[in-house]
Amino acid sequence: SDSYSLLILPGDGIGPEVMAEVVKVIDWFQAHRGMSFDIGHGLVGGSSYDAHGTPLTDETMARAQAVDAVLLGAVGGPKYDVLDFSVKPERGLLRLRKEMDLYANLRPAQCFDALADFSSLKREVVAGLDILIVRELTSGVYFGEPRGIHADGNNPDNEGGRVGINTQRYTSGEIRRVARSAFELARRRSNRVCSMEKANVMESGILWREEVQWVHDNEYADVELTHMYADNGAMQLVRNPRQFDVIVTDNLFGDLLSDAAAMLTGSLGMLPSASLGAPMANGRPKALYEPVHGSAPDIAGQGKANPIACILSFAMALRYSFDQGAAAADLERAVERVLADGVRTADLTGPDGGIPVTTAQMGDRIVAAL
């Protein structure tokens, strides 16, 4: 039987609650599918800061590097707003992404049939929506140097006397590797990639466009490639999102565009993500899986959170880390069946009423449907 090592980092807010439901799902796969998971637990974000004074300890970082896959809940909360930038919950997540070199962040935006009326968009605009945003995750303005807030000398024109700086920096190699991920994924879907940047304004955008085009022309000429300015991309996602198959874009644009895309589906509590790096010695990619939604501190601990995004993130782990595509599809179908039955956590109580359930009941239903 196959054995896989996992590090579970539930994080803050609703993270622990939704992750508890994932553990039920993992247990089911262990009991019924001959898989064996070697599971460790750790802290990240505010909960790590509370315990250790840092959003990620070196020890947890080292464990993350050693496992087949990290499962993360969510980080952050108003309690930590006062903390210095360097120890904010987000820094724990960003350190994991950077040090594991998880350069390809896969964010599917899918509209579930049973939920097509939950979107703020018209049903006919979003029904059947299935796009995949591939966001570069380890570079760009998130990590570029120089950065910081400084005194602005004796500049008399600068009321306030400070200056804030960040650097958008991409190497051609960083662009090429994430472009390859996007083209590979497109080949297994509808074979179309749209690359987004602001090449009309930013030189880093020109480099982005040229390098994506280079990878296409030299290695993936069979895939259809188009380019779009990111502002137009934001518009087109609202106007007619189904025109897209795979979108590839940089770290910052990807942050905004994938959130907008997620919201199109009307079910943010449903959307998973995978962050993948280079293959390890065992052939599996470095990998971290997390829901797209945040830590939602306002509803934490009340049984209101929807565990589906976190459960579907585990389905992505089955597919991308463990090559268990059939098991992943089974899990996805179980989720769809439960939704089709009208089972609804608090975030989904909308147009159709449905059967209201708690976080834990939703997890149980999904396990039962497996």
Added chain:
Amino acid sequence: SDSYSLLILPGDGIGPEVMAEVVKVIDWFQAHRGMSFDIGHGLVGGSSYDAHGTPLTDETMARAQAVDAVLLGAVGGPKYDVLDFSVKPERGLLRLRKEMDLYANLRPAQCFDALADFSSLKREVVAGLDILIVRELTSGVYFGEPRGIHADGNNPDNEGGRVGINTQRYTSGEIRRVARSAFELARRRSNRVCSMEKANVMESGILWREEVQWVHDNEYADVELTHMYADNGAMQLVRNPRQFDVIVTDNLFGDLLSDAAAMLTGSLGMLPSASLGAPMANGRPKALYEPVHGSAPDIAGQGKANPIACILSFAMALRYSFDQGAAAADLERAVERVLADGVRTADLTGPDGGIPVTTAQMGDRIVAAL
């Protein structure tokens, strides 16, 4: 009688067609409202490049500095894609913004009653929508140094061997002045400002948040101020845009967020913008007015373009440059009346059929309704 000086820069693509309709409107105000406009014409963008080898001549730049208001159509087109970055059509527009120091870009996103069904969003989500995005327009990553594409030494890890760099740079003074614009505008609306950045990831975002808060606490404590991460902002604009009154954000976030907001209304061909700077000697602000839409080269010269965005940009000129609020409101009402009558350019032939008209006919109808 009042006399105002205007520089009209029609630009590329549909720019000249839509601007011709604005001229009809200006003529009407001259004939019937005792206003007198001293109008010059010039080139910008690709049309300037074709004539002079540069997207904006020094002479046109000097004229723009000297007039009360610049009216701009649109710039750009595929014909110019091959040009070097430094002479692309967009550089003409960016030079105007920068050298006139037009730091506050006002982008209203309004849903016209007659067009509420044209949006890809549900009528109940967008009906009555009236938000104003105030985008910083002269700084940030659009203009920060260092910038460019360079060879990356002999970095063996960088396949491709190049690096692309842009710099996000904001001074506290730049943030404070655009924040004041937003607070002033909010006082004349619903008195609420939401400021958007990525303070969880970028130090320039922390400075942004702190300086906006400072201006609020010291000068506009009567206005309600909230802060939101820009990715969440992109989501919330899709989920429930009517939660906002005034949004203030930086140049790059403003570019994406205002385009997404514009598309919510379903009528991109309807949306105007004003770009305002500091007061000149005559008390009027430096000002440039332009539609939010682009040059739409695919439909140029066919009488299909909707001139309303450009006409409503002139209404903003009446209001913000010439203190002719009543005249501006009259013009806006004329547009609403024509829309309510079902008059529709090609971009608006949607759910309700309507009376199809050309660009010129739409201009005539609006003048007739005045």
